[in-house]
Amino acid sequence: MIKTYNQIIQNLKEENFTKIYLLMGEEAFFINKISNFFEKNFISEEHRGFNLEIHYGRDSNIETIINSAKSFPMMSDKKLIIVKEGKDLDVFKSSNNSKIDLLINYINNINSTTTLIFCLNNKSLDKRSKLFKAFLEVSTVLDSSSKENKVYDNQIPNFISNEVKRNKFNIREEATILLSESIGNNLEKIDNALHKIFTNKDDKDIKTEDVIKSIGINREYNLFEFQDSLAEKNSLKCGKIVNYFSSNEKKFPIQQLIVYMFNFFSRLLVVKTKKLSDPNNISSLISVHPYVARSYVKASNNYKLNEIVNIINAIKNLDLISKGIKQIKSGNKNLMGEMIFKIFYNK
Template sequence: MIMNIWKQIKKKEFSQLYLLYGTESFLIHETIQLLIKSVLNEDEKDFNLSTYDLEETPIEVALEDAETFPFMGERKLIILQNPVFLTSEKTKEKVEHNLSKLEEFLNDPAPYSIVVFSAPYEKLDERKKITKELKRKAENAEAKKMVDQDLRNWIKERVKSNHVEIEEQAIDRMVAIAGSNLFVLTNEIDKMSLYVGDGNRIHLDTVEKLVSKTLEQNIFELVDKVVHRKTEEALRIYYDLLKQNEEPIKILALLAGQFRLIYQVKEMARKGYGQQQIAGSIKQHPYRVKIAAGQANLFSEYELKQMMLFFAEADYQMKTGGLNKTMIIEMILFKLNTLSQKK
């Protein structure tokens, strides 16, 4: 796990080789920044920090740098970005890589250099010899989208690094409002940490006061108004989103997605799944599943199925230009409100 690597780096326990791969670019970026900060002093960075894009530079050029003694310091840090030869992705090769040179280096890495492979790919090609060898020799971790407890742990670590604390309810609410994008969460955590000051705690009311609502959170509140048959308030939120230049087709997609979640939760609960099981199965934060479960109790299975049909029809109309896009969502909000329960 990537957070284990962070702990080692903070203790100054460095490996000579690192392989960071996955689609959560924030985690890869943060790990590299932590290495730079921990391995090199400010006056060493100009001489002993190198970054190579392996889509532009042959691997042997970067390795030659890694095998050169550091200047004015004990270690060199070499960052190798986009090692496309580790994947099976189809790309137009701009350069040829001497992978036998890389194999030699992996067998006998320069003791004064730390080499980091930054591979922003969903999967590595485990069939390739070089991939197997690198994973065997390097300290490696997958940077993937965080959910559930991993996300909570990351938030706590980020808060702790800012010398403040955060209560559990505040974590739930922040994720509900801001989502799980780590770039967004970092900005919100840093903002709240500055607001409460060193040694203090981020409370639920701090989150309510300071965290910016995402489009998804506005949709979440819109759905809540629809669930409780408050059409006028739902329309007000919708018109506010239009004033913010949000596209009706995007609003429709998120609205449909939220009701699809409610339907999924109701169906899985009916089959005997608990909320934690549901959250793990559909890869949603437990807080969102908990809210959806409460909303699902306000609808029959028939109503939710009808809603899915409404959204499918609205999507078709919006994409074929049959009606004014703004009016389509207005109509669907009225339909959701007036839908009578049938069993």
């Protein structure tokens, strides 16, 4: 049966397990999270030495894995086999029918004391194939690339909140947004940052200061404050932030800043054109968190429609220059300085 990540996690919490798991697709975070849960929780610590096996696709073969899966646990009632980097396992790499038939035969005649997990990061089986259909009959299947599992940019704050709740912590709204804006939609990095916060917290309330400390961002000079300075039309604050960014180009490359500015002003153009002022309506229309939508209310009051159009055109021009399509002899620091001048003075 195909299930979403959230459905599988809920099943694991309820100790509702199946004997075979096929975890596939491009979103490694979901696959690793489920695999790690089994590795740390399924077999008691005193029995792991004999009853927990980790195989790597490139170093193993399906015959070895099936033989191990058929063997019985030692001094325990269950055994766990996890195949990591499964995309490199022979049975998933070739169209060797004998190997495929061997795996299908095991799927149809499973050892009830063995739980077998295949982790196919960055690979998906053809859903028309006989092997996938065999998995579908008796296994739990995760397609991490499916739209049901996709976490879009505007859903990242809710994703963070849910992960925090799962770990029995609370997080303040501004801390959620700061983490989201600073890391983006890399779920693995978000999870690592949260784990670092959980590990170092004495209480259960996650504040902005905890996020700043855990991911090493500057309290004053970050993307969240950058957007705020643009929305407020605060040239002094924005100038200081851009100067800091320009001195840290590895962390804040000009291409990233161009995309960030373009997204902000493109969304602002929609808000201004629609004459919206309610954060909830703005949130729904441009797919941002309601907390972030407040900055668009401020910006809409501070920028005229023609100013926004001119700024977007200037950003497009800067993009061409940064990519070398337009030749101008000027460093990135000067280019960003000129861009900020155009934003605030519309020249």
